[in-house]
Amino acid sequence: MQPLTAPELRGVWATVLLPVAGDDSIDFDRLELVLDRVLGSRVHGVYTNGTAGEFHTLTEAEYDRLHELVTSRCSEAGMPFQLGASHPSGQLSLDRIARAAKSAPGAIQVVLPDWLPLRTSEAVAAVERMAQVADGVPLVLYNPPYAKTRLDPDELQLLADRVPALIGVKVPGGDDRWYDRMAGLMGTRLAVFVAGHMLASGYRRGAAGSYSNVACLSPDGAARWYRQMTEDLPAALELEARLHGFLDAHIAPLSAAGYSDPALDKTLAAIGGWAPVGTRVRWPHGWVSEDAVPALRAEARRAVPELFGEQVPR
Template sequence: MVDKVTSQFAPQRAAAIAKFARHDGRWGRIRGNWATLLLPIGSDDAIDFTRLADEIDRLVAASVDGIYSNGTAGEFHNQTEAEFDAIQDLLARRCSAAGIPFVIGACQADARLSLDRVRRAAAFRPEGIQVILPDWWPVTAEEATDFLMMAAGAADPVPLILYNPPHAKRVFTPSELAGILERVPQVVGVKLADGNVEWYAEARRMLDRWGVYVPGHHLASGVSQGVAVGAFSNVACLNPAGAQRWTSLMSTDLDAARDIETRLRTFLDAHIAPFGRDHGYSNAALDKLLAAVGNWADIGTRLRRPYRWIDPEIATRLRLAAHAAIPEIMAPD
């Protein structure tokens, strides 16, 4: 966990908030609280597009800063190319009609399939396209740069966001990332796991020119450290309207937002993380559990086979604990 901001860092607080609030950075409108699109899966293992459309409408009604598709929680790794196209078409039509920014995840472990997804995603003119690095064999920094250059060509003129999660075959340090990203101007941001105070110090030095997106439940710490401009957020899985309120609070009362984060982390560590750490459930299963706890849309906890999902009755039992721990986030809009 990131240490509390020290008194020595206090003079940088205004600059930290200013970076977080900027709309004129290279990352443009890709800032703040971005809600992930979770796939409602039926008992026949098919995507329920009627429920998916309703989910998008509820996210729009929550006035989130943006919506993104096909992250880990969106099960990009377990859908056909036709399904990929149908999901992006639905997202683009619903968001464009509502005037809300959207980002398409064109993630695929296979480099060629990923580039194909990037080309098709660019046709929807999203705010940005998120990509992962080829993942069957760990890439070198040179190979990562080459792939991002190819992705930039496929996406042109849509900007890219690199998703470099902790479970990637190759996780780059902030210094390594800076060396890669500076050679691919079309990459405007990077989504990654944060670290300790030393990690944040390196990120401030090396990644200031890019939008940095930290885990959603770490966002107040990331903002206070002068690094984060937003999150593709697991907190929005829990309650998109509550996550938006919490994100807005960071621009006016960062100390209060950090207090909420402390209680949020405690709740997640005690009630959600053990399902992954002790029982082997995937991150997508945990995010769908959060959505079931929040109960803001008819998504369900079911994943596509062969991945296991968590009994939805558990969400009912956790709901009271969530309301007690983080009422600011759980309160209805």
């Protein structure tokens, strides 16, 4: 596909969740069904190998097989796609970037090398080298709250100035002061993507979209919610408040119990029931029991029925 630009990179993008078999292998037959459901939804694009895609567990053979599948199916469907080339090792990440670039995705997602924290100059050097290896394919930097190196708005501005190939960042968002400091970047130089469940409030402040945990819950529902933001922002903000109520009451306790983000995202997908993902994640992490899903599903449908195509009770 054609390389994306910062102004073009918008909306709700859905991750490719990995169905995991009992022997800890990726169930590629079920994965094709999951991908079919995402491609049949109204999300704005598909991406691979974020945290929810368990990129840190993939062998290089699995990485290549996954990307061959996603590239082929997204190209056939006319769905924009980004390939994640992240790895905690910067050297292995460079290898993944070079291979991903050959598939000509709209962009390649990367993380900073993650075993040791980086100085600002080292972070810039890392992204500069990644851009060289990407050979003209744009980059999106994923900088989550648990990264060893967290970049502030001034450092993101420096990266944008030094690395023209960087078109977007995935960050958790922030308070009013953070958005004020990001104002010169958003919508012009970088597409700023925030947490999916914070998208309405982020959109109000200039965020471009999300690599969305809400799309894990319901791809179509997340896309409808984004459209609502563009047409009726107060209503979208009210939905966000109810969504936070559900997450705080029913998903946050699972996080507090130590379940990983991939386990939580797969739990959301099981609650949504839109594809046979399952709740199992890869070794060594534990997962939420399928037995917990029916009660969680009832609570989600009670809190945010419109994400599932249902009417809000009056």
